[in-house]
Amino acid sequence: MKKQIHIIGSGFSSLAASCYLAKAGYEVQVFEKNATIGGRSRQLLRDGFTFDIGPTWYWMPDVFEKFFADFDKTPADYYDLERLDPAYEVYFDKKDSIIIPGNLDAIYEIFEKEEKGSSKHLKSFLESAKYNYDVSINDLVYKPGVSPLELVTPVTIGKITQFFSTIRNEVRKKIKSKKLIQILEFPVLFLGAKPSNTPAFYNFMNYADFGLGTWHPKGGMYKVIEAMVSLATSLGVQFKTNANVEEIVVDNKGKATGIVVDGDFISSEIVLSGADYHHTETLLPTKYRQYSEKYWSKKTFAPSSLLFYVGFDKKLKNVCHHTLFFDTDFDVHAKTIYDTPSWPNEPLFYASFPSITDDSFAPNGKEAATFLIPLAPGIEDTPRIREYYFNLIIKRLEELTNQSVKESILFKESFCVNDFIKDYNSYKGNAYGLANILTQTAFLRPKIKSKKVENLFFTGQLTVPGPGVPPSLISGKIASDQILKNHKNETVI
Template sequence: MKKNIYIIGSGFSALSASCYLAQAGYQVTILEKNKTVGGRARQLLRDGFTFDIGPTWYWMPDVFEKFFSDFNKKPSDFYELEKLDPAYQVYFDEADAITIPGHLEAIYKVFENEEPGSSKHLKAFLKSAAYNYDVSINNLVYKPGASALELVTPETIAKITQFFSTLRSQVRKHIKSKKLIQILEFPVLFLGAKPSNTPAFYNFMNYADFVLGTWHPKGGMYMVIEAMTTLAKSLGVVFKTNANVEEIKVNAQGEVEALIVNGENLETKLVLSGADYHHTETLLPKKYRQYSETYWESKVFAPSSLLFYVGFDKKLERVCHHTLFFDTDFDTHAKSIYDTPEWPEKPLFYASFPSITDASFAPEGNEAGTFLIPLAPGIKDTPQIRDEYFNLIIERLERLTNQKVREHIILKESFCVNDFIKDYNSYKGNAYGLANILTQTAFLRPKIKSKKVKGLFFTGQLTVPGPGVPPSLISGKIASDSILKTYKNEAVI
């Protein structure tokens, strides 16, 4: 008889785990509180426009390839990938932008043009980053975070100083151009931490950026969700949407015994939560929660976000598919996220215009734009504040790119802290989970396997390995491996 498991949530990590568990012979049922699957990577469809609600960057294509290859599939069996060239553009001031090409040799030329001699240092930096990427992907990120000894390998010992120095100090050791420094430091934003707090070892994100490149799945990131859902269904996974888990029932022996879903009692001995870790523990009786409110309050969280989904009735000029606006001070903005949580006075922001690459995102002659401002989680979120910041970034977009766009806006929707809480039960409305700082890395993150409740496991961005889409795919595999190992010789019905 098949072992039964319920998975809470249907984001990348939950879908990943569901596939591995179903392949291993489990009867898997996914419970999704919203009406569509995908978690933070859902899709917004309005008036002929398409928007990825969450992730818009497709980095580390090898991780996606590895996932699908574990099921004798390839990404191309499900969706079409295009490498972006240019990869992205960064604005620093009016008519002052650096465009990052899609190929490494061209990137070296961009660096050399901006700062003579810098390409030599970039090559050395990327050589170190390539080594760290190989060590990370092949030796570290698939570890379950059970022990500090997981980090002790000949390769990590050789790079031990990089765990105690910062990415910021490494980048600034030889590169002097402020613009190039910002370009090299920005990828760690995907890890949810400041460059000054991020171990230098994480320069492997720069390898992902410059060497592996930036890609676009035709139809958007939601095509990856659809691909994983199709794969999961082919393996026998059952999906239930509008299924809100209200309680995890635990028996006197400290074992999972049932879930309460929309008021209905579903008996089960095995649960994997891909939902917010903190929220999941609030579904338990207090004595079975591993981490106190004080614990969560003490953690450094990655940012939340203010997002706008905007439709324009014309094509925009002087922007790329991915465009970053770094015309204000990053450190000042970072302080408002990590040090004294408040709305930033002069925020950096990011914009994605996928319809530049992919006509399916907007009606002919129109443009779809997603704008993102990183914010401190838990701050006040009102319609008035959202409108104030929308006006601020549209004014800067017009000024920096020297074009009028405001009167061409025909669609606008927003998503912020309150929505992250409402739609995802996200702790304080965070968007990316726990920051990947040294004291919250690997075995120092919340555990995959509950220490207090038998049959309860976790996956996603609040546990190992951390924030981001590729890490979420990996987290699903780590969680499934932990479950399979735990119940290898035990019959769980």
Template sequence: MKQRISIIGSGFSALAASCYLARDGYEVTIFEKNKTVGGRARQLKKEGFTFDIGPTWYWMPDVFERFFADFNTTPETYYTLEKLNPAYSVYFGKEDYITIEDTLEKICIAFEKEEPGSSKQLMKFIDNAQNNYDVAIKDLVYRPGVSPFELVTPVTMKKIGQFFSTIKKDVRKAFKNDRLAMILEFPVLFLGAKPDDTPSFYSFMNYADFGIGTFHPKKGMYQVILAIEALAKSLGVTIKTENSIDKIIVDNGKAVSIVTNGINYKSDIILSGADYHHTETLLDSKYVQYSQNYWEKKTFAPSSLLFYVGFDKKLKNVNHHTLFFDVDFDVHAKAIYDTPKWPENPLFYASFPSITDDHAAPNGKEAGIFLIPLAPGLEDTPELRTLYFNKIIERFESLTSQSVKKNIIFKESFCVNDFINDYNSYKGNAYGMANTLLQTAFLRPKLKSKKVSNLYFTGQLTVPGPGVPPSLISGKLVAELIKKHHSN
């Protein structure tokens, strides 16, 4: 008899885990609360426009290649990938922006133009970042966070100082130009922490950015979800949507079944790719590993206020990915991490996938996604959403020298309350738990429950951390752990 595994949720990590487990001979069923698979990586379709609701950046293509290679296939079998040029642009003032192109050579020219001599420093910085990338992404992140000794290798011992310095310190030491420093500090926001709280070792994100580049899957990031879903089904995984989990049944300290829509599904092993904190609320209190106090003390990655906007014309002076850093970065960061509140003048990010991809909008129109990073747990009202949309759209018009307000066909928003309602997300966070020094590797919530046998976790609140590539890796790590403990 095959061992039965019930997986809660169908985000990147859960789908990835399902593929490995089905391949290894388990009978795998995924239970997803929403109507479609993908967890946070869903799609919004409206009036001929298509938006990725969740992730919009495709970085670290090698991690996706490694995932598909584990099943003797390739990403290209499922979707078409295009390298973006430019990768993105960053606005600092009215019609004042720096464009990051698709090769390190071109980026060096842009840096040199901004600050003579800076390209030499950049090459040195990226060389170290590449070295960190080789250590982290090719080795360390594929370890299950079970023991501190996983981080102790001959290579990491040489880099020990980089765990105790910060990205901000390193960047500011090498680059005196504030604008260039901000561009180098921005990628760690994907790790969910401030540059001055993120260990230097995480500069590998800069190599992902400048050394490898930014890509776009044709028809959007959701194609990656559809690819992994197709792979999972080809391996025999059953997927049940509109199945919200009401309870995890534990008998004698052992997870034995889940209850959804009034039906009890017996399971030999239960794996949750849903929000970690939420999953533990499905257990009787004596089986909860991490108290409310534990979660309260953790540094969470931001939540977001997102807008999905259909424009009736093509926009100018923007790229597929455009960042707006025309206000004080540190002040906004304080409003997220130090004294959580709605930021007075927020930084924001905008994505216009229809610049690259004609599937994103009808001919002659533009699809726009706008994102403001926010502290999780903030009050979220329709009035606040409207206020902040007006704030950023006015700045957008001024900075890019065009009027767009009258060209809006529709706008949809997504914020803290939606993250809670749609994903059971703790405090409505968007990216999981930040990768600070004290929340790295074995210091993150564990893949295996300490109190319930046969209960496992995967996703952005556990190892290796936030982001799409780490989520794929998390799925692999937990599948390996399950196989180790439950070989057929």
């Protein structure tokens, strides 16, 4: 008889873990509180429009390839990928933008045009970034975060100074253009921290950006979820939606014996949670929780977000599939996220117009748009505030791109702090998990394996390796490896 594993949540990390564990011979069931699989990566369908509710960026394609290769598959077996060219556009002022091309040589030309001599510095910077990327992806990010010795290798010893310098310091050593600096500092936002707090070693995100490029799966990021569900199902994984896990049951010996789902007890031999780590521990008796409320309150969380999903009745001009609006002071905005949690007066924002690339996102002649303002988690969230910021960014969009769009809005829907809490049990409504700052890296993150409850494990963006879709895939593999290692002497079937 197969050994049972019950997984809480169905995001990228849970789906990845479910595939590895089913392949290893376990009977795997996934419990999702919402009506659809995918965790934070869901779809909004309305009036012929399609929106990715969660992630919209497809970076680090090699991580996806590595995942599917572990099952003798490729992404192409499930979805079509297109490398975006241009990758994205960054607005700095009215009619003043830089378009980032889809190939490296063209990017060097853009930099050189903006600041003479900068392409030489960029090449050197990206050589270091590629080296760090290869070290990270081929080794470090797959470590379970058990011991500080995981980070001690001949390579990392030689790079030790990069853990005590910052992205901001490294970027600004040679390049002076404020615009180019902002472009180079932008990718670390995916790690959920300020460039001034992010170790220089994480410049590998710049290689992910410029070297590996920005991609689009036809049909959107939810096609990746559908691919993983298809793979998992073929391996025997069972999914239960509208299934809210209310309790993790622990016996008097400190062993997880099952879960309570919508009032019903389900016996389990192993429990793996891909749900919010803090929330998962509230499902346990207090004495079995590893981390106190004080612990969580002192952690640096990645931002929450105010998101708008908007249908326009016309095609928009002067924007790219991914468009960043950096026409205000990032440092001032960042302080409202990390230092004094509050609503920003002049926020930076991001917009995705996937229907520019993929006509499946909007009816003919119309445009689908997602707008995102990064915010501090835990701040007040009301309909009045949401409406104020929607009008603010739409006005900025019109001014910066030199077009009128407000009267062309067919509908809009929003998603913010309260929704992250309601839909995902997210701590303070954070969107991306724990920030990857030095004191929250690797072994300093919450543990994959519970220290207090036998047979309870965790995966996702609050544990190793960190925020983002590719790291979540990796987290699922790490968690499954730890489960297999923990039970290596047991008969699975």
